[in-house]
Amino acid sequence: MNAANKLELLPAVDVRDGQAVRLVHGESGSETSYGDPLQAALAWQAAGAEWLHLVDLDAAFGTGDNRAQIAQVARSMDIKVELSGGIRDDDSLAAALATGCTRVNIGTAALEDPEWVAKIIAEHGDKIAVGLDVRGTTLRGRGWTRDGGDLYETLARLDSEGCARYVVTDINKDGTLQGPNLELLKNVCAATDRPVVASGGVSSLDDLRAIAALVPEGVEGSIVGKALYAKAFTLEEALAAVS
Numbered sequence: 001m002n003a004a005n006k007l008e009l010l011p012a013v014d015v016r017d018g019q020a021v022r023l024v025h026g027e028s029g030s031e032t033s034y035g036d037p038l039q040a041a042l043a044w045q046a047a048g049a050e051w052l053h054l055v056d057l058d059a060a061f062g063t064g065d066n067r068a069q070i071a072q073v074a075r076s077m078d079i080k081v082e083l084s085g086g087i088r089d090d091d092s093l094a095a096a097l098a099t100g101c102t103r104v105n106i107g108t109a110a111l112e113d114p115e116w117v118a119k120i121i122a123e124h125g126d127k128i129a130v131g132l133d134v135r136g137t138t139l140r141g142r143g144w145t146r147d148g149g150d151l152y153e154t155l156a157r158l159d160s161e162g163c164a165r166y167v168v169t170d171i172n173k174d175g176t177l178q179g180p181n182l183e184l185l186k187n188v189c190a191a192t193d194r195p196v197v198a199s200g201g202v203s204s205l206d207d208l209r210a211i212a213a214l215v216p217e218g219v220e221g222s223i224v225g226k227a228l229y230a231k232a233f234t235l236e237e238a239l240a241a242v243s
Protein backbone atom coordinates (compact mmCIF):
# COMPACT_ATOMS: atom_id res chain seq x y z
CA MET A 1 0.00 0.00 0.00
CA ASN A 2 1.37 3.46 -0.80
CA ALA A 3 2.11 5.87 2.03
CA ALA A 4 -0.94 8.03 1.49
CA ASN A 5 -3.23 5.00 1.06
CA LYS A 6 -4.51 6.84 -1.98
CA LEU A 7 -4.90 5.54 -5.53
CA GLU A 8 -2.22 6.94 -7.84
CA LEU A 9 -3.44 8.01 -11.27
CA LEU A 10 -1.25 7.61 -14.34
CA PRO A 11 -2.63 9.43 -17.37
CA ALA A 12 -1.40 7.68 -20.50
CA VAL A 13 0.33 9.03 -23.57
CA ASP A 14 0.70 6.26 -26.17
CA VAL A 15 2.79 7.26 -29.18
CA ARG A 16 2.31 5.80 -32.65
CA ASP A 17 3.95 7.30 -35.74
CA GLY A 18 4.78 10.44 -33.76
CA GLN A 19 1.23 11.08 -32.56
CA ALA A 20 -0.55 10.58 -29.24
CA VAL A 21 -3.16 7.91 -29.94
CA ARG A 22 -5.63 5.62 -28.24
CA LEU A 23 -6.35 2.11 -29.50
CA VAL A 24 -9.32 -0.18 -28.95
CA HIS A 25 -8.34 -3.59 -27.48
CA GLY A 26 -4.76 -2.63 -28.39
CA GLU A 27 -5.46 -3.44 -32.04
CA SER A 28 -3.17 -1.92 -34.60
CA GLY A 29 -5.24 0.18 -37.02
CA SER A 30 -7.85 1.15 -34.41
CA GLU A 31 -6.04 4.40 -33.58
CA THR A 32 -7.74 7.67 -32.76
CA SER A 33 -5.18 10.46 -32.89
CA TYR A 34 -4.90 13.17 -30.25
CA GLY A 35 -2.03 15.23 -31.63
CA ASP A 36 1.38 16.06 -30.25
CA PRO A 37 2.49 13.69 -27.43
CA LEU A 38 4.51 16.39 -25.66
CA GLN A 39 1.51 18.73 -25.54
CA ALA A 40 -0.67 15.92 -24.19
CA ALA A 41 1.90 15.06 -21.52
CA LEU A 42 2.36 18.68 -20.50
CA ALA A 43 -1.42 19.09 -20.27
CA TRP A 44 -1.69 16.14 -17.85
CA GLN A 45 1.19 17.54 -15.82
CA ALA A 46 -0.42 21.00 -15.69
CA ALA A 47 -3.68 19.40 -14.55
CA GLY A 48 -1.92 17.97 -11.50
CA ALA A 49 -0.76 14.51 -12.56
CA GLU A 50 1.99 13.01 -10.41
CA TRP A 51 2.69 10.26 -12.95
CA LEU A 52 2.78 9.87 -16.71
CA HIS A 53 2.41 6.42 -18.35
CA LEU A 54 4.31 6.86 -21.62
CA VAL A 55 4.19 4.12 -24.26
CA ASP A 56 6.10 3.66 -27.50
CA LEU A 57 3.46 1.71 -29.41
CA ASP A 58 5.55 1.30 -32.55
CA ALA A 59 8.26 -0.35 -30.47
CA ALA A 60 5.65 -2.60 -28.84
CA PHE A 61 4.23 -3.62 -32.24
CA GLY A 62 7.63 -3.93 -33.90
CA THR A 63 6.77 -1.26 -36.48
CA GLY A 64 9.75 0.98 -35.71
CA ASP A 65 10.07 3.23 -32.72
CA ASN A 66 9.57 6.77 -31.44
CA ARG A 67 12.60 6.60 -29.19
CA ALA A 68 13.92 10.16 -29.67
CA GLN A 69 10.48 11.71 -29.26
CA ILE A 70 9.66 9.56 -26.24
CA ALA A 71 12.97 10.60 -24.64
CA GLN A 72 12.17 14.26 -25.29
CA VAL A 73 8.75 13.89 -23.65
CA ALA A 74 10.18 12.00 -20.65
CA ARG A 75 12.95 14.55 -20.17
CA SER A 76 10.46 17.45 -20.35
CA MET A 77 8.42 16.14 -17.42
CA ASP A 78 8.79 17.31 -13.82
CA ILE A 79 6.60 14.41 -12.71
CA LYS A 80 7.30 10.67 -12.44
CA VAL A 81 7.32 8.75 -15.71
CA GLU A 82 6.58 5.06 -16.30
CA LEU A 83 8.03 4.17 -19.69
CA SER A 84 6.78 1.24 -21.72
CA GLY A 85 6.89 -0.42 -25.12
CA GLY A 86 9.71 -2.29 -26.81
CA ILE A 87 12.01 -2.56 -23.78
CA ARG A 88 13.31 -6.02 -24.50
CA ASP A 89 17.12 -5.99 -24.32
CA ASP A 90 20.07 -4.18 -22.77
CA ASP A 91 20.14 -1.49 -25.47
CA SER A 92 16.44 -0.57 -25.24
CA LEU A 93 16.56 -0.72 -21.43
CA ALA A 94 19.62 1.57 -21.29
CA ALA A 95 17.91 4.04 -23.64
CA ALA A 96 14.75 3.99 -21.53
CA LEU A 97 16.58 4.48 -18.22
CA ALA A 98 18.73 7.24 -19.75
CA THR A 99 15.58 9.35 -20.17
CA GLY A 100 15.50 9.71 -16.38
CA CYS A 101 12.17 7.90 -16.15
CA THR A 102 11.13 6.68 -12.71
CA ARG A 103 10.53 3.13 -13.88
CA VAL A 104 10.11 1.03 -16.97
CA ASN A 105 7.36 -1.45 -17.75
CA ILE A 106 8.42 -4.70 -19.41
CA GLY A 107 5.88 -6.76 -21.37
CA THR A 108 7.02 -9.17 -24.09
CA ALA A 109 10.47 -9.81 -22.63
CA ALA A 110 8.94 -11.08 -19.38
CA LEU A 111 7.25 -13.78 -21.46
CA GLU A 112 9.98 -14.54 -24.00
CA ASP A 113 13.23 -13.83 -22.17
CA PRO A 114 12.71 -14.70 -18.50
CA GLU A 115 16.45 -14.97 -17.75
CA TRP A 116 17.11 -11.42 -18.94
CA VAL A 117 14.13 -10.12 -16.97
CA ALA A 118 15.31 -11.90 -13.80
CA LYS A 119 18.72 -10.27 -14.34
CA ILE A 120 17.35 -6.74 -14.76
CA ILE A 121 15.03 -7.16 -11.76
CA ALA A 122 18.09 -8.12 -9.68
CA GLU A 123 20.06 -5.15 -11.05
CA HIS A 124 17.44 -2.42 -11.05
CA GLY A 125 14.92 -3.37 -8.35
CA ASP A 126 11.83 -1.20 -8.32
CA LYS A 127 12.82 0.65 -11.47
CA ILE A 128 11.43 -2.46 -13.20
CA ALA A 129 7.70 -3.17 -13.39
CA VAL A 130 6.26 -6.01 -15.43
CA GLY A 131 3.19 -5.48 -17.58
CA LEU A 132 0.82 -8.42 -17.36
CA ASP A 133 -1.36 -7.87 -20.42
CA VAL A 134 -4.09 -10.52 -20.47
CA ARG A 135 -7.05 -11.88 -22.35
CA GLY A 136 -8.82 -13.99 -19.76
CA THR A 137 -5.87 -15.45 -17.89
CA THR A 138 -3.62 -15.80 -20.96
CA LEU A 139 -0.78 -13.32 -21.27
CA ARG A 140 -0.18 -11.57 -24.59
CA GLY A 141 3.04 -10.14 -26.00
CA ARG A 142 4.44 -8.60 -29.20
CA GLY A 143 1.84 -5.84 -29.43
CA TRP A 144 -0.66 -8.17 -27.76
CA THR A 145 -0.71 -10.36 -30.88
CA ARG A 146 0.84 -13.54 -29.42
CA ASP A 147 -0.01 -15.77 -26.49
CA GLY A 148 2.64 -15.82 -23.82
CA GLY A 149 1.57 -18.27 -21.14
CA ASP A 150 -0.55 -18.37 -18.03
CA LEU A 151 -0.99 -15.23 -15.93
CA TYR A 152 -0.69 -16.92 -12.53
CA GLU A 153 2.25 -19.17 -13.40
CA THR A 154 4.16 -16.16 -14.73
CA LEU A 155 3.20 -14.06 -11.72
CA ALA A 156 4.53 -16.75 -9.34
CA ARG A 157 7.79 -16.93 -11.28
CA LEU A 158 8.24 -13.14 -11.31
CA ASP A 159 7.35 -12.89 -7.61
CA SER A 160 10.05 -15.45 -6.83
CA GLU A 161 12.54 -13.35 -8.82
CA GLY A 162 11.72 -10.26 -6.77
CA CYS A 163 9.63 -8.29 -9.27
CA ALA A 164 8.59 -5.10 -7.48
CA ARG A 165 5.31 -4.28 -9.18
CA TYR A 166 2.84 -5.34 -11.89
CA VAL A 167 0.86 -3.30 -14.38
CA VAL A 168 -2.21 -5.42 -15.14
CA THR A 169 -4.11 -4.72 -18.36
CA ASP A 170 -7.30 -6.45 -19.39
CA ILE A 171 -6.95 -6.27 -23.18
CA ASN A 172 -10.67 -6.96 -23.66
CA LYS A 173 -11.40 -3.76 -21.74
CA ASP A 174 -8.58 -1.55 -23.00
CA GLY A 175 -9.75 1.51 -24.93
CA THR A 176 -13.41 0.48 -24.69
CA LEU A 177 -14.75 2.70 -21.89
CA GLN A 178 -16.58 -0.38 -20.54
CA GLY A 179 -15.31 -0.25 -16.96
CA PRO A 180 -12.32 -1.99 -15.37
CA ASN A 181 -12.10 -5.73 -14.69
CA LEU A 182 -12.32 -5.56 -10.91
CA GLU A 183 -12.40 -9.36 -10.55
CA LEU A 184 -9.10 -9.66 -12.38
CA LEU A 185 -7.54 -6.99 -10.17
CA LYS A 186 -8.79 -8.70 -7.00
CA ASN A 187 -7.52 -12.08 -8.21
CA VAL A 188 -4.07 -10.73 -9.06
CA CYS A 189 -3.86 -8.92 -5.71
CA ALA A 190 -4.78 -12.17 -3.96
CA ALA A 191 -2.01 -13.98 -5.83
CA THR A 192 0.81 -11.53 -5.05
CA ASP A 193 1.91 -9.23 -2.25
CA ARG A 194 3.42 -6.77 -4.77
CA PRO A 195 1.60 -3.56 -5.72
CA VAL A 196 -0.61 -3.64 -8.79
CA VAL A 197 -1.30 -0.83 -11.25
CA ALA A 198 -4.66 -1.27 -12.98
CA SER A 199 -5.08 -0.64 -16.68
CA GLY A 200 -7.95 -0.91 -19.10
CA GLY A 201 -11.57 0.14 -19.29
CA VAL A 202 -11.83 3.16 -16.99
CA SER A 203 -14.84 5.14 -18.17
CA SER A 204 -16.09 7.18 -15.23
CA LEU A 205 -15.24 8.64 -11.84
CA ASP A 206 -17.21 5.77 -10.30
CA ASP A 207 -14.84 3.33 -12.02
CA LEU A 208 -11.92 5.12 -10.40
CA ARG A 209 -13.65 5.02 -7.01
CA ALA A 210 -14.21 1.28 -7.48
CA ILE A 211 -10.51 0.76 -8.24
CA ALA A 212 -9.58 3.00 -5.29
CA ALA A 213 -11.63 0.68 -3.04
CA LEU A 214 -9.09 -2.04 -3.92
CA VAL A 215 -6.11 -0.08 -2.52
CA PRO A 216 -6.26 -2.08 0.74
CA GLU A 217 -6.04 -5.28 -1.35
CA GLY A 218 -2.90 -4.09 -3.14
CA VAL A 219 -3.95 -1.88 -6.04
CA GLU A 220 -1.58 1.06 -6.03
CA GLY A 221 -2.54 2.98 -9.13
CA SER A 222 -4.65 3.19 -12.24
CA ILE A 223 -3.74 4.12 -15.76
CA VAL A 224 -6.32 6.36 -17.38
CA GLY A 225 -6.37 6.81 -21.13
CA LYS A 226 -9.39 6.96 -23.39
CA ALA A 227 -11.71 8.47 -20.75
CA LEU A 228 -9.47 11.52 -20.39
CA TYR A 229 -9.04 12.01 -24.14
CA ALA A 230 -12.78 11.51 -24.69
CA LYS A 231 -13.40 14.08 -21.92
CA ALA A 232 -15.58 11.70 -19.88
CA PHE A 233 -14.11 13.63 -16.92
CA THR A 234 -11.17 15.91 -16.35
CA LEU A 235 -7.95 14.85 -14.69
CA GLU A 236 -8.64 17.37 -11.93
CA GLU A 237 -11.99 15.66 -11.27
CA ALA A 238 -10.31 12.25 -11.32
CA LEU A 239 -7.64 13.30 -8.83
CA ALA A 240 -10.30 14.77 -6.54
CA ALA A 241 -12.38 11.58 -6.79
CA VAL A 242 -9.56 9.39 -5.47
CA SER A 243 -8.03 11.79 -2.94
Ligand SMILES: O=C(O)c1ccccc1N[C@@H]1O[C@H](COP(=O)(O)O)[C@@H](O)[C@H]1O
Binds near residue numbers: 025027088
Ligand atom coordinates in the same frame (compact mmCIF):
# COMPACT_ATOMS: atom_id res chain seq x y z
O1 LIG B 1 -1.05 0.37 -24.42
C1 LIG B 1 -1.50 -0.16 -25.45
O2 LIG B 1 -2.58 0.23 -25.96
C2 LIG B 1 -0.76 -1.29 -26.09
C3 LIG B 1 -1.33 -1.91 -27.17
C4 LIG B 1 -0.65 -2.94 -27.78
C5 LIG B 1 0.59 -3.32 -27.31
C6 LIG B 1 1.16 -2.72 -26.22
C7 LIG B 1 0.49 -1.68 -25.58
N1 LIG B 1 0.98 -1.03 -24.50
C8 LIG B 1 2.14 -1.18 -23.72
O3 LIG B 1 3.25 -1.85 -24.29
C9 LIG B 1 3.82 -2.64 -23.29
C10 LIG B 1 4.44 -3.85 -23.83
O4 LIG B 1 5.55 -3.54 -24.63
P1 LIG B 1 6.61 -4.71 -24.88
O5 LIG B 1 5.82 -5.94 -25.09
O6 LIG B 1 7.44 -4.76 -23.64
O7 LIG B 1 7.34 -4.27 -26.08
C11 LIG B 1 2.67 -3.04 -22.39
O8 LIG B 1 3.10 -3.32 -21.10
C12 LIG B 1 1.80 -1.84 -22.43
O9 LIG B 1 2.17 -0.92 -21.42
